Amino acid sequence: MSKRRINKVAVIGSGIMGSGIACHFANIGLEVLLLDIVPREVNEKEKAKGLTLEDKAVRNRLVNDALTASIKSKPAPLYHSSFAKRITTGNLEDDIAKVSEVDWVIEVVVERLDIKQKVFENLEKHRKPGTLITSNTSGIPIKFMSEGRSEDFQKHFCGTHFFNPPRYLKLFEIIPGPKTSPEVLEFFNGYGEKYLGKTTVVAKDTPAFIGNRIGIFGIQAMFHLVKEMGLTVEEVDKLTGPVIGRPKSATFRTVDVVGLDTLVHVANGIYENVPNDEEHELFKLPDYVEGLMDKQWLGSKSGQGFYKKSKDADGKTEILGLDLDTMEYRPGKKAKFATLELTKTVDNVADRFPILIKGKDKAGEFYQKNFGAMFAYVSKRIPEITDELYKIDDAMKAGFGWQHGPFEIWDAVGLDKGLELIEAAGKTPDAWVTEMKAAGVNSFYTVKDGATYFYDIPQKKHIKIPGQDSFIILDNIRKTTEVFSNSGVSVQDLGDGILNVEFRSKMNSIGGDVLTGINKAIDLAEDKYDGLVIGNQGTNFSVGANIGMIFMMAAEQEYDELNAAVKYFQDTVMRLRYSSIPTVMAPHGMTLGGGCELTLHADRVVAAAESYIGLVEFGVGVIPGGGGSKEMALRASDMFQKGDVELNVLQEHFLTIGMAKVSTSAHEAYDLDILKPGKDIVVVNTARQIATAKAVARQMADMGYTKPAPRNDVKVLGKQALGMFLVGTDSMQDSNYISEHDQKIANKLAYVMAGGDLSEPTLVSEQYLLDLEREAFLSLTGERKTLERLQHMIQKGKPLRN
Template identity: 80%
Template sequence: MKRHINKVAVIGSGIMGSGIACHFANIGVEVLLLDIVPRELTDKEKAQGLTLEDKAVRNRLVNDSFTSALKSKPSPIYHKKFADRITTGNMEDDISKVAEVDWIIEVVVERLDIKKQVLENLDKHRTLGTLITSNTSGIPIRFMSEGRSEDFQKHFCGTHFFNPARYLKLFEIIPGPKTSKDVLEFLNGYGEQFLGKTSVVAKDTPAFIGNRIGIFSIQSLFHAVKEMGMTVEEVDKLTGPVIGRPKSATFRTVDVVGLDTLVHVANGISENCKDDERHELFQLPDFIQTMMDNKWLGSKSGQGFYKKIKGDDGKSEILTLDLDTMDYRSKKSAKFATLELTKTIDKVIDRFPVLVDGKDKAGEFYRKSFGALFAYVTHRIPEITDELYKIDDAMKAGFGWEHGPFQIWDAVGLEKGLEFIKAEGLEAASWVTEMKDAGIDSFYTIKEGNTYFYDIPKNLPASKAGTMEKVPGQDAFIILDNIRKTKEVFKNSGVVIEDLGDGILNCEFQSKMNTIGGDVLAGLNKAVDLAEKDFAGLVIGNQAANFSVGANIGMIFMMAVEQEYDELNMAIKMFQDTMMRMRYSSIPTVSAPHGMTLGGGCELSLHADKVVAAAETYIGLVEFGVGVIPGGGGSKEMALRASDTFRKNDVELNVLQEYFLTIGMAKVSTSAYEAFDLGILQKGKDVVVVNKDRQIATAKAHAKLMADAGYTKPIKRKDVKVLGKQALGMFLVGTDSMEAGHYISEHDKKIADKLAYVMAGGDLSEATMVTEQYLLDLEREAFLSLCTERKTLERIQHMLKTGKPLRN
């Protein structure tokens, strides 16, 4: 039976329920969001003369929760209009409507008695064959389905979304005793393909996979921090981006999630996992108990491990909790010699051997924490899962780790990991020794572009070693790390060009933050040359955290300071020429942006034949922040797109103004869908993929489709309509009034006026058809003139030093 999910019902509209509802709306599914009916009126409702029978009152809880979710930052929804796909209601008046949906998701409070009561009610109203799942972070699924109908139990399981549902990729699927295999397979595939998740089928054990390992890791650090006499700042410095973890690291993450949430899960594991060999670690350290007693729960209570205060001067200051005195104090900087050694190592996975060899407290910390983690994960197989890759997938997708425990262990070496375990007085599970004795010294290996994992033998004699098996589900992905060595066609310090197969090349940026400098531009030109000569199409894509943060402004700054204007002019022209080379090549070019796609990264996408964007793409022309206008064809392109948008009887000035403001206000989309509103992505041409893991494969498929359909090299444009003095006058009046009203600075006005001159096509006396090159020349001249301004150089220098824009 082939299933289609056209409509879902989400029962419970709290933070989690509303977040799940919004994410289904994100992917185009109709949602019915229900919650309970209030039992009493608010003072405001009484004053309005409302009664408990009024619909506005009966739906108050669900509507208030949903409205609050839509206002939250970061937003749970890709585009505000997607909220129209969600209908709200209550569990009394609207419960019968669940008969019309394809999937019911229960997301009520984490209490078994309440969940069972709600599920019993839903069982009476659901249509036979409808999927029904419970979102829980740890309540056993087998208890929830007791007493339910046979059809219910067959179609029921746990589906654990992580909060926030839009951003965290882990989707744990936990079967009940009678869950159909077809249901599990469907949910596994749907989660990955449609919801954009990393789907992991887990066993029905306390806290499942993600929280079992994640909470152990945090609790282990809680105990180690006191034992090693470390500060909150030191632990967060060591457990953040340097090892591929989120900026919030450990203690800041706990503040955001809420200490009470973490303690609730830890207590659940402690109570239900008595046989866990590290059971004592799930007991709360004294300082955590004190914080719970004081209700220092983190952001929700205003203070946790960190506390934000306002000083006498009105400036905000972040204080840190001293774990010895339990008083708040000013933040201290945390520095370690070992971390300094990793500053030149861009790839996180390559840092681990250096970190664990450290001779200072940092090295000791890593050896100790990794030793405990490595030992723990070995003993969780087969308790929580039979396959080790699922543990790594869960930690990466649920906790934002760049690498899972077994991947980190591979990076430091099997033997060294065993040494760390032994030094902690611990033992790895016997299967690790059997693996080693069989001559297998890594948990993963790469063969023919695919990842293989060590599959631990099941129901076999202890002496029997496992085998390396292919990680399932890879066929829909292209993993650049796996193919780079064997499929490399060209490489320089800025890019690697890989053969994706089927006649399609990929140009992958390799610079710091994927900035675009001379080597990247040379690589892009080489990629086009190679594709035109021997291939059918070109994808520009990578799988780093961000597609590209833009041009190398450090290089621009040095040229401008040294007043090497001829060289700077040549560099800008090379950027522009490369963008035009992409547009007017004889092969289709497809850009695959994701994450931050700013400035030059955005300009590159503007010039591709097609954009296959990840849903989480934050794209925009942000050059105003460093005192210049887009100089790589972005200003030209927005004028061109405005021209293409002009329709008969339009007020053309208003259309052009929208594109002007997109640049002038440095607008950045908060999702790929918002980029359509900004005119950066184009409807009917560019596409969005929800699962970033599928992005390169999807981009390749589009490039091949365009090539197979008979791609023809475009003819250079000579028909860009510019409005001349009419538009320029309007823009200049606008910038004058903005400066007079103190909305922009004098330098902001200068930059805006330069942009106005370019997008108006200069001070032509009337509307005129011009070429793209005409506009590119205007753009380059404006960019260069702004680079001679002291205030522009101050802005660039401030951005290089702080990563933040300067308003001067």
């Protein structure tokens, strides 16, 4: 069978979801044809221009307006604004014949079966045989959609359900129709994971599939529990947010963002279509939700929902919470529970669950009831919605941003404890769970030889989760492959001669223990291995240097110790660059300050597409002191070409630091000269990132890696550049764009990046620039206003402008 390749995709329907899907296909480099209907009439603006329904601008108005709105929306659907040119727009009358040129047609029109069937009938007239065709429905049965279509159509047809927003949410559900060929399913399973960067889950054709069936159950259960227990919206959001590894928006804020109408539509669909579900009545909307729908208080889109932004008497924005009894807004209430206090020192979320369910307060009672009901419900959804329990966990993690799925949480509290919670909640588990326990199996998952195994119900034993061979899961290998660890890092042998340094500090911040770990890993790699990766699988790669430590030293005026600490950081990044083995960095998520400085000094970078990289030290009143200021001067020097306006190139690099620019994707990091085209690569699926970084390190070693020669040829522009920068910061301060202290920091950075006040352009060494950088950094830590900024960031978690 010839290999199927996707080069061009047609997306039918340009609403929020359709445009978002089109943008994500453009993100991965495909040509996209986005089509929608022709407007019924000319609008006022078009009439004024003398346009008629025959004009292309009018005929394509709906699709063009929708795509433009999507591209402008936040968070951005594109990795880079230039990727928009990969999308061509058109309409379903003039351009439908173009679907004959594509490899995959994805339908994203309104959720009505009659309309979808009509669209498929039209598409079949132009679709060439063998072309994949899918529907992004969130609940209409797949079996009904392809009725009456040709055999070739039905063989290549299935549901492919993206979650919104398609760029950011990882779940990609694949729902086979009655005649979908196994080859098509297998193709989508691999394509979603490898190319789209998704967690692909094959679901059965049941109402709301897997993610929404379990997710909406969870939200509806919460809706009813909140009234039963007399909880506030703020209390529920406190209990269901980061403390249990869920997004900050938790429950009610998430509903506001997604839109209550969207949630109600799916919940009603489940209620109508699962009459035999033992929790059928739970999908009925509580009175207060009906009340919100009646008032059209749908959340962010209508300006108010469970929360409402308001201005107080002083004009300051405040967030009001909805009182569910009176249905009136009141000032936000801070939620506090003794049980949550007990978990403050427990960094690993899985270790918090046993503590939370033992709570003697309202929080403990909430978790007991909540988890008991959830455990019972998911046990009974097998084999109805899926045959394999891990697919439920995958769907909840990828579609709803949970760190742990229901069966993983059950494992964390223990099988017996979970059964107790089910009984206390007045529920019963499915028979297979008690049979599993009777057979002496006491966990749903186990780890063997670096792979995760799940309990397979028909086989009554643990079997390996498929598709793990292209991943390296650090949690699974840490115990058996660790060659060094301290409080900040774990160094593992990834096999094939490559080591990995995994940060294990709080928020992966970089302090002395992390730097010691990196140096130890380089020692080990140079002695007995062939290459080194620095990568972890935390929420973020690193939020930067440990500013608490810097603040303490600066406040105590321990400048010798601070000087030594900064020099140690600089020496470590230089060792990364000049060690005798290849070094590969694997950043993802927030990669800020010191995390960015480490990234700048590796031989190669394998960045996750969702990497937010930048030098943000200005926010805490200093300049980058771990080689970042030096490196931006060096990178500017490398870009100076004959005829270039060198000052302009240097100024761009200066502003990257001075404006604390952070890329909103790895692709934008190329624009900031943080990543290098042709050298550094971007991967869409973070699950593959460590394995890819390892392969890059191995390849470099196999090609005969030689460490680079030290640089003594960095061109600095001296007084010529310094003068320009000082004039610029002066005028910005005069115009009140920056404060006096901002100006002081900017002038220190200017001095470093200009190479000091040299009388003419000069070639200098990296060490010369590092010494200037360190001196400037230390002098700024002696400033009261810098100490205020550091303290504010430590206490409030956001920058102070003073």
